[in-house]
Amino acid sequence: xxxxxxxxxxxxxxxxxxxxxxxxxxxxxxxxxxxxxxxxxxxxxxxxxxxxxxxxxxxxxxxxxxxxxxxxxxxxxxxxxxxxxxxxxxxxxxxxxxxxxxxxxxxxxxxxxxxxxxxxxxxxxxxxxxxxx
Amino acid sequence: xxxxxxxxxxxxxxxxxxxxxxxxxxxxxxxxxxxxxxxxxxxxxxxxxxxxxxxxxxxxxxxxxxxxxxxxxxxxxxxxxxxxxxxxxxxxxxxxxxxxxxxxxxxxxxxxxxxxxxxxxxxxxxxxxxxxxxxxxxxxxxxxxxxxxxxxxxxxxxxxxxxxxxxxxxxxxxxxxxxxxxxxxxxxxxxxxxxxxxxxxxxxxxxxxxxxxxxxxxxxxxxxxxxxxxxxxxxxxxxxxxxxxxxxxxxxxxxxxxxxxxxxxxxxxxxxxxxxxxxxxxxxxxxxxxxxxxxxxxxxxxxxxxxxxxxxxxxxxxxxxxxxxxxxxxxxxxxxxxxxxxxxxxxxxxxxxxxxxxxxxxxxxxxxxxxxxxxxxxxxxxxxxxxxxxxxxxxxxxxxxxxxxxxxxxxxxxxxxxxxxxxxxxxxxxxxxxxxxxxxxxxxxxxxxxxxxxxxxxxxxxxxxxxxxxxxxxxxxxxxxxxxxxxxxxxxxxxxxxxxxxxxxxxxxxxxxxxxxxxxxxxxxxx
Numbered sequence: 001x002x003x004x005x006x007x008x009x010x011x012x013x014x015x016x017x018x019x020x021x022x023x024x025x026x027x028x029x030x031x032x033x034x035x036x037x038x039x040x041x042x043x044x045x046x047x048x049x050x051x052x053x054x055x056x057x058x059x060x061x062x063x064x065x066x067x068x069x070x071x072x073x074x075x076x077x078x079x080x081x082x083x084x085x086x087x088x089x090x091x092x093x094x095x096x097x098x099x100x101x102x103x104x105x106x107x108x109x110x111x112x113x114x115x116x117x118x119x120x121x122x123x124x125x126x127x128x129x130x131x132x133x
Numbered sequence: 134x135x136x137x138x139x140x141x142x143x144x145x146x147x148x149x150x151x152x153x154x155x156x157x158x159x160x161x162x163x164x165x166x167x168x169x170x171x172x173x174x175x176x177x178x179x180x181x182x183x184x185x186x187x188x189x190x191x192x193x194x195x196x197x198x199x200x201x202x203x204x205x206x207x208x209x210x211x212x213x214x215x216x217x218x219x220x221x222x223x224x225x226x227x228x229x230x231x232x233x234x235x236x237x238x239x240x241x242x243x244x245x246x247x248x249x250x251x252x253x254x255x256x257x258x259x260x261x262x263x264x265x266x267x268x269x270x271x272x273x274x275x276x277x278x279x280x281x282x283x284x285x286x287x288x289x290x291x292x293x294x295x296x297x298x299x300x301x302x303x304x305x306x307x308x309x310x311x312x313x314x315x316x317x318x319x320x321x322x323x324x325x326x327x328x329x330x331x332x333x334x335x336x337x338x339x340x341x342x343x344x345x346x347x348x349x350x351x352x353x354x355x356x357x358x359x360x361x362x363x364x365x366x367x368x369x370x371x372x373x374x375x376x377x378x379x380x381x382x383x384x385x386x387x388x389x390x391x392x393x394x395x396x397x398x399x400x401x402x403x404x405x406x407x408x409x410x411x412x413x414x415x416x417x418x419x420x421x422x423x424x425x426x427x428x429x430x431x432x433x434x435x436x437x438x439x440x441x442x443x444x445x446x447x448x449x450x451x452x453x454x455x456x457x458x459x460x461x462x463x464x465x466x467x468x469x470x471x472x473x474x475x476x477x478x479x480x481x482x483x484x485x486x487x488x489x490x491x492x493x494x495x496x497x498x499x500x501x502x503x504x505x506x507x508x509x510x511x512x513x514x515x516x517x518x519x520x521x522x523x524x525x526x527x528x529x530x531x532x533x534x535x536x537x538x539x540x541x542x543x544x545x546x547x548x549x550x551x552x553x554x555x556x557x558x559x560x561x562x563x564x565x566x567x568x569x570x571x572x573x574x575x576x577x578x579x580x581x582x583x584x585x586x587x588x589x590x591x592x593x594x595x596x597x598x599x600x601x602x603x604x605x606x607x608x609x610x611x612x613x614x615x616x617x618x619x620x621x622x623x624x625x626x627x628x629x630x631x632x633x634x635x636x637x638x639x640x641x642x643x644x645x646x647x648x649x650x651x652x653x654x655x656x657x658x659x660x
Contacts, residue, residue, distance in 0.1 A: 106562025107283070109555070116573045118561040 062131030065124040138320035139341035149175035152351035157214025159357035159625035166650035180211035195528035198543035207593035213301020221297025224636035236437040239519040243612040252644035263420030280567035290427030325370035357625035360595025379616040386525035388597040398511040441515040
């Protein structure tokens, strides 16, 4: 039987993986992608990744979110939902707006459960944008 | 004086002003207060000063509802009752817990928090508690970095921690030496004998395991044997009133509630110390406190949920992996990538599988316990909704005294489930906002009710089975804890709670016992 300590360690490992244990998200943005992704989506994803410190496994979170919400598999839709318009944003503005959206979603209990972690929908959408890049 | 009833002559009758059945927190508190005010007490205890297997087997139940821990391991049939192994966590019910909440069917006490506050104050020395502090006051006294919580979601909540007080050892001497007390040990009440119209109790029938019989006569009788046994004794006493004493409206044993406690909520801090610096145990010269979070009245009303509270447990992890994780987490919290990011990440991940328990000690200023760099386990404790179909009745199985055992049919409902999920999601927001911490809820916590119930173990808080209400159609006892229709019979303990709040019941049990003692003293014309 798995011990509670073992379960918690595994859970913590998943969180660490999502929170920066893997460089793949950052490095994959630098590497040439085999998927046809437009430059605008890549630029947007890079801005969001900076919010998470550049090492958050946003792709994994985003993939899980889009698996549950396939209708949102659209970079423009996600960007607009997060930042209100298609206008380009600088890093500081992105970070500020994203933090506000996340806080608002928690206030309204607009959350999703991804691998058991309670995540504000805005954060999940931001990760989805990274995944699409 | 005490008497081992099993060694006494058969057929004795014992008399006193008041008979108190049970020597747990309620019975001992009541006895102490009554003799202080000049009344005589016959105190009846099914067990002795030490635990023994045969007597303890009298606590066996037939369980046909949600799986529970065996009652023989959670309730103690000996002098001092279950205070012989309780953990000491104390608190007052919230004001809202006493109110009739429109979204909680069958909620509402016939007394208010304000009515009970003076008795909570008098309960403090029984439980050896430090002076009462609110959560905000506790944080201020110990200079804890209290977050600016959204008051519409939650606020800081402070539990007072009893050492824990063992009522048996603490009060045994005074009870044994008192000329006003006859303590009968190894004497089980097998019948509450009422008069022909059940308006008064005439005597109690008692019996020992080896077959000795006897009677107890008093002007008033108080049953304080715990939430399961209290209901059982009334149901067994059915030779005058069909269905059992006080059961004219089929309420005895119904509305059986527990507290739901779940330890699976895990919080990972971006900065591992921010949570521990606040949600911790605090040591004052007068005693201990525990600081956590309680749901706001606004959230409960808005979301139509029950009361709930959170506190943290901590688990240590090996230093180097934790250092790496802290290093990463601190950087992330500032939106920066650490300089040696790759190495830190790899070290943290690789070491997780070989993590040895290691506690790093780092003292705070006076007050909070030593900090450890640990994984935070968040414990949620929630109230259960009053549920008429969650109940105690009588089994066909019999115990060593030949009495029908209790049959426990514990139920949960959708409001219980909704409360846990909503509370977790709401607190997750506050933890993220103030600590950049993330909460984990296992997938099993989102399953439909019939499977969701397996996330919980009972915590042995047996509540509600002889509930309090002024209307006999809604309760078994009135606001004085007197059984409706039987004027000299009273119930003590958490069986009288109409609702349970989130907080452990012991302090409320003691407060109600003090209050009942005042009422009984007034009946005897003593001040």
